[in-house]
Amino acid sequence: MEWLEDYKETDPQHRHISHLWGLYPGSLLTSTKTPELMEAAKKTLEVRGDDGPSWAITHKQLFWARLHDGERTFKLLKEALRPTLKTDINYGAGGGVYPNLLSAGPPFQIDGNFGAAAGIIEMLLQSHDGYIDLLPAIPTIWMKEGSLKGANARNNITVDMEWKNGKIISYKLYAPKQQTVNVKVNGKMLSKVTVVK
Numbered sequence: 255m256e257w258l259e260d261y262k263e264t265d266p267q268h269r270h271i272s273h274l275w276g277l278y279p280g281s282l283l284t285s286t287k288t289p290e291l292m293e294a295a296k297k298t299l300e301v302r303g304d305d306g307p308s309w310a311i312t313h314k315q316l317f318w319a320r321l322h323d324g325e326r327t328f329k330l331l332k333e334a335l336r337p338t339l340k341t342d343i344n345y346g347a348g349g350g351v352y353p354n355l356l357s358a359g360p361p362f363q364i365d366g367n368f369g370a371a372a373g374i375i376e377m378l379l380q381s382h383d384g385y386i387d388l389l390p391a392i393p394t395i396w397m398k399e400g401s402l403k404g405a406n407a408r409n410n411i412t413v414d415m416e417w418k419n420g421k422i423i424s425y426k427l428y429a430p431k432q433q434t435v436n437v438k439v440n441g442k443m444l445s446k447v448t449v450v451k
Contacts, residue, residue: 269310281382307348308357312369319376328393381407385436
């Protein structure tokens with residue numbers, strides 16, 4: 255309903271966003287297959303806001319990465335990593351990490367740790383839409399230079415890559431068996447790239 259028309263919700267900024275399963279972790283909503291639903295997902299996320307307990311913040315981080323918004327994704331990652339000492343039970347606002355880097359709900363929620371790590375990978379590498387997309391949601395602050403080694407894409411493909419000034423300068427795809435795959439590099443789709451053994 256919130257995609258189609260405005261209506262009065264009991265809690266418009268509720269932390270649960272289960273109806274976006276098709277965006278993440280699913281692959282039903284993608285920029286190539288369903289661009290209009292991607293816009294609808296953005297509307298939902300705008301209404302819901304960025305606050306919540308740690309797992310909800312990182313869940314939103316994953317959604318925004320799939321929407322290819324590196325700046326919003328990075329904003330949520332910073333919120334998930336914000337230092338805190340709060341241990342009171344809080345099902346609304348919260349988030350952050352304790353000094354030992356365990357995710358605060360508060361209290362502790364491992365989903366926040368796993369979600370933040372998964373969100374970082376989704377910012378740098380995605381493969382849910384039928385091709386491997388390198389740097390799909392990289393934030394400006396990470397563009398100067400960087401590298402990623404040993405990241406897994408679908409079909410058991412491992413990816414190593416380096417970038418400078420927001421552009422891929424080298425990459426390698428390898429897998430247990432030789433295959434071909436489409437790869438999006440620096441905004442350009444490369445067809446039938448050979449994956450080496």
